[in-house]
Amino acid sequence: MIGYILLGIIALSALAYVFGRRRAVAAVGGRQEQLHSRPTYHGAFVAAWVGIPSILLVLVWLALQGPVIDSLLLWSLPHGTTDGLDRGQIDLLLSEIKSVAAGYVFGEPSLVVQAAAERYQRWQTIARYAMVAAALSLALLGLALASRRISPQFRARHGAERILSGLMIACSLIAILTTLGIVLSLLIEALRFFERVSPLEFFFGLNWEPQIPIREGQVTAGGAFGAVPVFAGTLLIAFIAMCVATPIGLYSAIYLTEYAHPKVRATIKPIMELLAGIPTVVYGFFAVLTVAPALREFGEMIGVPIAPNSAFAAGAVMGIMIIPFISSFSDDAIAAVPQTMRDGSYAMGATKGETITKVLLPAALPGIMGGILLAVSRAIGETMIVVMAAGIIATLTANPFEPVTTVTVQIVTLLIGDTEFDNPKTLAAFALGLVLFVVTLALNVLALHIVRKYRERYE
Template sequence: MSASVTVALILLLSLIGFWMGRSRAVAVSGGRIASLHSVPNYYGSFVAIWAGLPALVLVLFWLALKFPVTEALVLAGLDVDTIRAWGQQMLPPQDLAQLMERLAAGGSDLLSDNQKQLLLINIRNIAAGQSQYVNPDVLGILKPAAAHYSTLLSLANWSLFAISAVLAVGGLVYTRARISPDLRARNGVEKVVNALLIVCSLIAIFTTLGIVLSLLFESVRFFARVSPVEFLFGTHWSPQTALRADQAGSSGAFGAVPLFSGTLLIAVVAMMVAGPVGLLSAIYLSEYAPRGVRNTVKPVLEILAGIPTVVYGFFAILTVAPVIRDVGSLLGLSVSSNSALAAGVVMGVMIVPFVSSLSDDVINAVPQSLRDGSLGLGATRSETVRQVILPAALPGIVGAFLLAISRAIGETMIVVMAAGMAAKITANPLEAVTTVTVQIAALLVGDQEFDSAKTLSAFALGLVLFFATLLLNVVALRVVQKYREKYD
């Protein structure tokens, strides 16, 4: 019995509880709904919540604990002979010798953490019927353990189903019996909803905190090996490090200034395209365009936000880059096959909807009375837009630009395909550059050992990017506070 079936049963019982609770409330009112403390739907919601919520909480805890508890029981049930036979087939000589010493000495912890994980992977694969991924020499040795593992999982799933059903039915029956005209169902429902909102807020906060702490922890490990001064102010980026003392061609230079300059260059080019086009299109659509034109053009603009970035990358490398290269050749300019200009222009087109749509919504939110007052005083429409509407909508417009800049800084695929991966310091948009996000993706592709400066540098780059975005937010807030127009 899978957990999804259990959740489906709980939801079905909650729906039944809603109907029964509402019907019960109408029945106890004697046909006079006004005699109830709350409307009937609140009574139905009250029953549905207490029929489903405790069981769903149990399912969450069960899913979190099921595999660790099951695996611990399976490992505890393995005898010494099974562990010895498995180790003889799977472990290298040095690890096998250590295992034999521990078996001879006895004790409860015979396997290291890595050995436990390898053993559990073998057991799980056999239990799932994926014996082709297991060494044939250990199939017969681990089949009893795999059968025990499957039995425990099946028992856990059926136990969860039974206990959840009993808990849901019990909550339904108990809360339905409590329904009376004096029951404050609305208060109870609102308390539960308020608690759920608080829990969701805490999840968001703790998720953000976890991201920051994970970046900090790994970055501290990186800066223990590489000087922060070299990282933040170095001008040579070559993260390849030697795995052996005699290995050549691995300089291990971690100067990130070329990455920062490349990121800034492409973001500036993108905003030079997206900023004016997005803001001016928002002003036109909200203040000048007829309703039919607005209803057609705005959805078309917003479609740009739904195009996958890899498609923009193809467009950049197959269409925009050759055009820029050909135009540069006609003008006598040297243009790289991959250039920051090509990536920035296409990225600017991609983020136009972020600026246009958000700015349009903010401009439309400006009270009509401000427009009418300005026009009534003799101002033209363009003067009203410049001196009344834009100052009033400035906080939202700044927010739209901030979102667009963050989107430009965090883009990866377009830069990989159109700008290349050359880490160099340049202000020439016709040359190939790379960005922080591209290097993070390159450093973490494939199987990586998180114990080398090369891999850990990705977390340091992520930390710098995080603080850069935070600083961008602070600056934007200061700008808004200084130039915001307030109206009574």
């Protein structure tokens, strides 16, 4: 139903645009030159006043509707129903009521739950219709207020631009606040983890076995949270991937830009960029079913033992996956170098190879480094290929033919199953996520430093 409401608001905004445009033209008797702003600005102004407040109301309503109905539902239960229940048990009771209301009945629910489910259905229906009525009323109010301002002297362009500026500022604030929320959530939970586990053990320990008892009576190991093997596996696989992707991506970009015929370039570049659109699970299947067995057979031929799951298989396939990132960025950066720099190099007697290595690549270095750093971030953050091709066992080794694991794989593994955030096992995922965030931030800072340094030299 929410989709239909949003489509309805968009349709009303489109009608308001047409209405505002025609009203502006009618206000001057069809002589548009007498309007301060073009009719399209009048239509956009009216459409914004109709659509934006209504959409904001719907979003706020949806955010508050669930908590409000849950509170009313708990308040309407018979006296003493929730006495002695903790927050988790109350949440389970609400989940049972909602399941019964949705028709998912397991066993025989109590009469209290059945009555609460009926009230929940009734209140949900009332809330939906009230939201539709409120959004429609607000849209009509916006239409009335905006249409009254339409006149030959009205500065509709300024009003529309102010609304657009406000939207851009709001989007920027949402992005900033989202980033701050991510950082704070990671930081708070990571600090809770470091209250239970020493940071020295986490950053310098050589044994990663985070299997500790979560439930009473569960038999596990004592738990070890030395994350060095996890970090080492991440760096090893990322290094192998970059060794595969960087030369292939960079050389393919040089060929397509400087040597290939335009028709060849127009054909090969889109095909190469299709690699970026292939799902990572497909790459994982390719690594498990094709690359890993081929490596193992090759190792048997030359007498080198290669594990069924190895860092080399995962890194090689991951390198194939990130080739388009380096190739596309490098291609665009090299193509953007002014032709005058090429002509000047040739005029000084340089060969084509010397022009590429001594003029084009240094001038395009900011774009090339941007592609390489993006590829590194992509390699560090990849999960599916590593799970399928490299395994989940944390092994401290520099041998690329042995199984290793990465930070992202361990985050997924730690949060599967019982996700009660009150033990070091699950909190360790947030510590790993914080480290991953810091590493990605450092890569971005390094990229900005390189771009600033070489941009000053070549602009």
